[in-house]
Amino acid sequence: MIEERFDAIVVGAGMAGNAAALTMAKKGMKVLQLERGEYAGSKNVQGAILYADMLEKLIPEFREDAPLERHLVEQRFWIMDDRSHVGLHYRSEDFNEERANRYTIIRAQFDRWFSSKVREAGATVLCETTVTDLAQDAYGRVIGVRTDRQDGEIRADIVVLAEGVNGLLGTRAHLRERPKPNKVALAVKEMHFLPRETIEARFNLNGDEGVVIEAAGTISGGMTGMGFIYANKECISVGIGCLVADFHRTGKTPYELLDRFKRHPSVAPLIEGSEVKEYAAHLIPEGGYKAIPQLYGDGWVVVGDAAQLNNAMHREGSNLAMTSGRIAAEAIFQVKSRRLAMTKENLALYKRMLDRSFVLKDMKKYKDMPRLMHTNSQNFFLTYPQLISKAMQTYLRVDGTPKTEKQKSTLKSFVNARSWIGLFGDAFRFARAWR
Amino acid sequence: MKIDRSVRVEDKLFCNRYLVDAGRPHIKVRAHTRPSSQLLALLKACPARCYDLNDKGQVEVTVDGCMECGTCRVIGESTGDVEWSYPRGGYGVLFKFG
Ligand SMILES: Cc1cc2nc3c(=O)[nH]c(=O)nc-3n(C[C@H](O)[C@H](O)[C@H](O)COP(=O)(O)OP(=O)(O)OC[C@H]3O[C@@H](n4cnc5c(N)ncnc54)[C@H](O)[C@@H]3O)c2cc1C
Ligand code: SF4
Numbered sequence: 001m002i003e004e005r006f007d008a009i010v011v012g013a014g015m016a017g018n019a020a021a022l023t024m025a026k027k028g029m030k031v032l033q034l035e036r037g038e039y040a041g042s043k044n045v046q047g048a049i050l051y052a053d054m055l056e057k058l059i060p061e062f063r064e065d066a067p068l069e070r071h072l073v074e075q076r077f078w079i080m081d082d083r084s085h086v087g088l089h090y091r092s093e094d095f096n097e098e099r100a101n102r103y104t105i106i107r108a109q110f111d112r113w114f115s116s117k118v119r120e121a122g123a124t125v126l127c128e129t130t131v132t133d134l135a136q137d138a139y140g141r142v143i144g145v146r147t148d149r150q151d152g153e154i155r156a157d158i159v160v161l162a163e164g165v166n167g168l169l170g171t172r173a174h175l176r177e178r179p180k181p182n183k184v185a186l187a188v189k190e191m192h193f194l195p196r197e198t199i200e201a202r203f204n205l206n207g208d209e210g211v212v213i214e215a216a217g218t219i220s221g222g223m224t225g226m227g228f229i230y231a232n233k234e235c236i237s238v239g240i241g242c243l244v245a246d247f248h249r250t251g252k253t254p255y256e257l258l259d260r261f262k263r264h265p266s267v268a269p270l271i272e273g274s275e276v277k278e279y280a281a282h283l284i285p286e287g288g289y290k291a292i293p294q295l296y297g298d299g300w301v302v303v304g305d306a307a308q309l310n311n312a313m314h315r316e317g318s319n320l321a322m323t324s325g326r327i328a329a330e331a332i333f334q335v336k337s338r339r340l341a342m343t344k345e346n347l348a349l350y351k352r353m354l355d356r357s358f359v360l361k362d363m364k365k366y367k368d369m370p371r372l373m374h375t376n377s378q379n380f381f382l383t384y385p386q387l388i389s390k391a392m393q394t395y396l397r398v399d400g401t402p403k404t405e406k407q408k409s410t411l412k413s414f415v416n417a418r419s420w421i422g423l424f425g426d427a428f429r430f431a432r433a434w435r
Numbered sequence: 436m437k438i439d440r441s442v443r444v445e446d447k448l449f450c451n452r453y454l455v456d457a458g459r460p461h462i463k464v465r466a467h468t469r470p471s472s473q474l475l476a477l478l479k480a481c482p483a484r485c486y487d488l489n490d491k492g493q494v495e496v497t498v499d500g501c502m503e504c505g506t507c508r509v510i511g512e513s514t515g516d517v518e519w520s521y522p523r524g525g526y527g528v529l530f531k532f533g
Contacts (some may be wrong), residue, residue: 021526166508252479253484259441
């Protein structure tokens with residue numbers, strides 16, 4: 001048993017945990033951080049896009065030594081059917097700026113670097129340590145943690161739960177529900193290695209410029225899900241994720257889905273001849289605003305994916321994790337510096353601060369989206385992509401058919417598939433959820 | 436139940452790094468004579484294909500290739516079919532890239 005007493009224990013050394021531990025350690029608090037992996041990052045999976053602004057708030061000079069892959073100059077969005085894709089590209093020279101806005105990263109390397117900053121700030125970081133339970137007193141107040149290392153407890157005034165999407169400890173302590181199949185997506189991902197020049201040629205890049213592709217459509221076979229292709233320096237991340245409930249319902253296998261995505265005629269040429277060096281799987285919280293649990297209580301706060309803070313519409317998670325970790329730490333520090341106890345009442349400050357930040361504002365904006373996408377997955381991920389692709393093809397093929405007839409037949413195919421009421425209903429529901 | 440064998444998951448897992456905690460599996464399947472629909476779903480939903488049928492028609496789990504994603508927990512824990520924990524600190528999958 002560690003006899004020392006800590007101001008705070010942080011469970012997990014992912015994006016949220018590192019942000020929280022760093023912020024508290026920098027403010028001079030005595031912080032213990034526990035991570036079950038061999039090193040920070042060895043258990044973590046991401047696409048991965050890093051949003052610079054949220055990291056800059058923690059480590060302003062991060063660009064000097066953080067392991068960054070490529071800064072993004074281009075974003076592509078693909079609506080796919082089985083043989084084609086309709087794409088929206090945005091590329092801008094403005095993104096070739098000194099302090100770039102978004103980068104691709106490799107999580108195992110990035111987290112390790114992030115963790116070194118946490119140590120430098122003075123926190124005690126213990127890896128290879130799985131926290132098995134929260135220690136609670138007779139009144140249910142959280143007073144510390146138990147680990148698989150030594151018997152007995154480690155005590156602290158507050159425990160920051162940054163344990164990621166599975167959130168085992170929070171569930172075991174009855175602080176929140178376990179993730180539900182219709183509120184989490186399972187993503188599988190491979191790392192495809194190719195020579196730098198090949199990647200740059202295939203993606204139309206100069207030097208450290210980067211591109212990401214997000215893809216939706218028949219690739220998910222009618223399930224609620226998305227695929228992604230992100231260019232790193234010497235490898236390409238290729239992955240796809242769908243709701244666990246949909247995998248359960250359809251009996252589709254995640255690896256077959258990934259392989260079908262890789263074989264798609266729009267994807268295959270990008271990764272042709274590559275060497276796959278890793279296959280990874282991870283859950284993503286997709287329940288949105290309505291799935292956010294109680295965020296604080298006596299002796300604890302929850303941050304990041306464990307708190308379901310993930311914006312599935314914009315594929316943002318790590319930045320919400322970093323921001324919630326930082327804000328929780330700032331709230332804790334405020335409570336501490338006022339010499340108040342870490343009670344539920346006092347820690348409500350964390351929620352009030354989070355409410356004012358982009359984190360909960362963004363989450364709230366899309367509160368109806370997860371349900372809409374889930375209950376209409378066949379339309380949004382199968383019917384519409386097929387219709388759109390057919391419309392494009394009809395429009396582009398020059399075959400002597402008058403344009404008016406082409407337009408009519410396209411419109412007819414939409415109405416046949418979804419009916420006028422269906423079309424208006426979908427558009428209305430989508431617009432309302434987007435608003 | 437037909438399981439898709441066209442993609443060789445073993446080959447995929449082969450490139451991953453693992454430190455297996457021999458004799459201490461972190462996931463357990465409740466003893467059963469006939470598998471529940473949840474257990475049968477895991478034969479397909481697990482991305483590492485850790486779940487398989489034995490010759491008695493029961494679902495078994497072998498955690499050696501497990502990537503600790505939690506999918507089987509989300510599907511099978513609430514019904515009591517699956518007992519799920521993380522491996523001991525340091526053990527299990529070790530992502531080089533993640
Ligand atoms: C395939 C995929 C692609 C994604 N792409 C993007 C993207 O491009 N951009 C983006 O912003 N977000 C993306 N996300 C989301 C992003 O990865 C998460 O939102 C983010 O990692 C959440 O950070 P976190 O710290 O809350 O959790 P995690 O990063 O998961 O960290 C949790 C940590 O806690 C540790 N831990 C858990 N339980 C215990 C325990 N009991 N004891 C000790 N340690 C424990 C874990 O080992 C881990 O290190 C993606 C996610 C996935 C799966
Ligand atoms: S945690 Fe994921 S990889 Fe491991 S057995 Fe369960 S479903 Fe399979």
